[in-house]
Amino acid sequence: MSVTAVVGLQWGDEAKGKIVDMLSPGVEIVARFNGGDNAGHTVVNSYGTFKVRLTPNGFSSPGTLCVIGPGVVVNLTTLIGEIDQIQQSGIDLSGRLWISPRCHLVMPYHPLLESIYEQVKGLSRTGTTKRGMGPVFADKVSYNGIRFFDLSDNTLFSGKLRLQLSIKNPIFEAFGLQPLDYDQVYQEIMQLYAQVKDCVREPFGVVQEALRRDGSILLEGAQGALLDNNWGTYPYCTASITLAGGASAGLGIAPRLITQVVGVAKAYTTRVGAGPMPTELSDSTGETIQKAGLEYGTVTGRPRRCGWLDAELVRFTSQINGVTELALTKLDVLDGLETIKICVGYHRAQTGDRLWHYWELDAHRLEECRPVYIEMPGWLKPTVAVRSFAGLPPQAQAYVRKVEELVEAPVRYVSVGPQREATIPIG
Ligand code: IMP
Numbered sequence: 001m002s003v004t005a006v007v008g009l010q011w012g013d014e015a016k017g018k019i020v021d022m023l024s025p026g027v028e029i030v031a032r033f034n035g036g037d038n039a040g041h042t043v044v045n046s047y048g049t050f051k052v053r054l055t056p057n058g059f060s061s062p063g064t065l066c067v068i069g070p071g072v073v074v075n076l077t078t079l080i081g082e083i084d085q086i087q088q089s090g091i092d093l094s095g096r097l098w099i100s101p102r103c104h105l106v107m108p109y110h111p112l113l114e115s116i117y118e119q120v121k122g123l124s125r126t127g128t129t130k131r132g133m134g135p136v137f138a139d140k141v142s143y144n145g146i147r148f149f150d151l152s153d154n155t156l157f158s159g160k161l162r163l164q165l166s167i168k169n170p171i172f173e174a175f176g177l178q179p180l181d182y183d184q185v186y187q188e189i190m191q192l193y194a195q196v197k198d199c200v201r202e203p204f205g206v207v208q209e210a211l212r213r214d215g216s217i218l219l220e221g222a223q224g225a226l227l228d229n230n231w232g233t234y235p236y237c238t239a240s241i242t243l244a245g246g247a248s249a250g251l252g253i254a255p256r257l258i259t260q261v262v263g264v265a266k267a268y269t270t271r272v273g274a275g276p277m278p279t280e281l282s283d284s285t286g287e288t289i290q291k292a293g294l295e296y297g298t299v300t301g302r303p304r305r306c307g308w309l310d311a312e313l314v315r316f317t318s319q320i321n322g323v324t325e326l327a328l329t330k331l332d333v334l335d336g337l338e339t340i341k342i343c344v345g346y347h348r349a350q351t352g353d354r355l356w357h358y359w360e361l362d363a364h365r366l367e368e369c370r371p372v373y374i375e376m377p378g379w380l381k382p383t384v385a386v387r388s389f390a391g392l393p394p395q396a397q398a399y400v401r402k403v404e405e406l407v408e409a410p411v412r413y414v415s416v417g418p419q420r421e422a423t424i425p426i427g
Contacts (some may be wrong), residue, residue, distance in 0.1 A: 001259050004218045005262070006019050006023065010085060011223075012333055014226075014266050014329060015042075019329070022423050029066075030058030033247040036106060036240075040052075044418045046060075054079050054268055055093075066097045067100075067251070068080070069100055071246060072250060076189065099203075101152070102202070106133075106136045110163070112132075126273060136180060221246075223242040226317065227242055231359075233366060245321075261323050268293070278310060279371050292336065293330055308373065309403065311342050325411070326403070328415070330415050331416050335383055335384075339376070341380050342400060346358075346372060347370045381393045381395035390425045
């Protein structure tokens with residue numbers, strides 16, 4: 001039996017979609033277990049380029065069942081747009097997408113509430129993707145959420161919607177926004193629901209059945225460990241659990257059944273939104289990485305902050321995820337750099353300080369830290385066409401081995417370009 005989780009080890013955007021897409025052929029089930037349409041997974045394959053936010057990345061493999069587990073929150077408009085795009089590209093999704101009726105819905109009031117929070121916070125705002133994640137998860141844990149289950153019962157949904165609008169509308173009015181109209185929201189949601197209704201069926205049984213038959217399941221994490229609500233750089237994080245452990249609760253699969261955890265990290269670091277990032281480069285090297293890596297957010301289009309690889313962070317996130325192997329992506333982005341730095345810990349005081357670990361610090365203290373670097377020679381050669389580890393320049397191989405040593409996990413894949421073939425297996 002193989003149950004593999006693919007998770008991000010940084011602040012999201014590690015190119016997990018590509019790794020999932022590479023691992024998905026022949027897999028029985030690919031499942032999302034966390035987040036919502038704040039995720040943006042770019043997949044390039046023979047059908048074209050897809051930027052999916054909710055649909056699990058097994059959609060291009062005809063025999064694969066795509067499952068959205070209860071840990072995911074669903075924005076119906078986004079989901080329907082994706083299903084249309086996928087079907088139009090010639091991929092048949094019918095009967096292959098199952099959405100748990102336990103999934104909570106992102107309602108029109110969630111992004112509005114979030115915009116109020118962000119606006120009032122001013123400079124201390126999180127810099128969210130504006131998809132309403134904080135408010136929808138807050139409603140979920142405070143027993144105010146609306147789930148697919150509710151939509152299948154008009155009276156239940158109607159009562160819950162009225163109640164929520166009676167709580168939310170006074171807030172909108174207090175902040176000078178128009179209250180939401182009950183009839184309009186009701187009609188809109190029901191009309192959208194009618195389009196996906198057939199996909200809403202609890203996947204628990206089919207997942208258990210696959211486990212019994214020793215079937216293969218791929219668990220597709222969204223965001224990255226440093227955005228995790230418990231262990232990320234709170235409050236500059238996301239609202240859900242982004243760790244491999246989250247797959248257990250977010251899909252309904254026993255923890256001991258997850259046999260393999262592929263941790264995906266970029267060969268450098270990026271971050272969108274606010275919050276500490278010790279290795280951020282605000283100089284021309286940062287710009288070079290941003291340009292070479294086309295570092296712009298999939299969901300928001302915002303330029304991503306870029307910097308050196310932070311091995312202190314990736315070691316921590318590998319440990320917390322129980323990573324069995326690493327996928328180091330976008331190595332080619334470093335092709336043009338003469339010297340490459342890797343962060344191995346932090347100093348807090350100006351002199352005579354010990355090395356601090358990420359897990360000892362909160363976001364505020366991390367902001368004040370200075371990264372401690374080691375330096376490695378660059379390779380100054382293009383690697384985009386390389387298709388084997390031995391074909392990489394010796395300095396690039398040494399860089400990969402150093403990452404392995406510092407992170408204390410084996411690098412199993414290195415990627416040097418967006419295509420499926422550009423991901424090189426090692427060993
Ligand atoms: P939210 O998830 O939209 O609430 O945003 C909270 C923080 O997580 C912000 O810093 C976002 O930029 C970041 N974030 C959320 N989803 C992703 C993602 O898929 N990739 C990268 N950053 C993300």
